Amino acid sequence: MTFDMVTAPKPRLRDVEARAEAATEGPWRSGKDWIMGAPSPSAVTLIAVTKGDGPQYPDATFIAASRTDVPALTAAIRAVLDLARDADRGMPEIRGMVHGDDIRAALSAHIDLEES
Numbered sequence: 001m002t003f004d005m006v007t008a009p010k011p012r013l014r015d016v017e018a019r020a021e022a023a024t025e026g027p028w029r030s031g032k033d034w035i036m037g038a039p040s041p042s043a044v045t046l047i048a049v050t051k052g053d054g055p056q057y058p059d060a061t062f063i064a065a066s067r068t069d070v071p072a073l074t075a076a077i078r079a080v081l082d083l084a085r086d087a088d089r090g091m092p093e094i095r096g097m098v099h100g101d102d103i104r105a106a107l108s109a110h111i112d113l114e115e116s
Contacts, residue, residue, distance in 0.1 A: 017074050026067035030060040037067065076110035 024037035024045050035047045049060040083106045 013074060013077060016070065020067075020070045020074065023067060028064040028067040030057075030064035032057050033060060035060050035064045072111045076107045079106040079110055082106070 028037040033049050037045045
């Protein structure tokens with residue numbers, strides 16, 4: 001299956017969350033050309049990641065990390081959306097303007113921002 005970023009529709013957050021929820025539990029591990037997830041001690045999911053010119057370690061690392069990265073990122077997005085919703089409703093705890101620090105705090109509850 002190929003994926004074209006130009007013609008692909010924007011992913012729906014709930015669909016991304018559903019795919020992450022349905023995947024084998026993490027964390028996953030990766031090697032030079034493989035990714036492994038273990039749903040139980042007696043079962044292992046192994047995926048080979050190769051290309052015509054050999055192993056694709058960066059791809060394997062990315063895919064393995066996505067098992068924990070995607071849920072963290074979707075949770076961060078939900079936190080910011082909740083903050084925006086509360087701001088729209090004029091919730092007392094965020095009455096007035098929502099500041100950048102509020103947004104960073106909502107995000108950093110789910111992912112390390114490591115801002116420079």
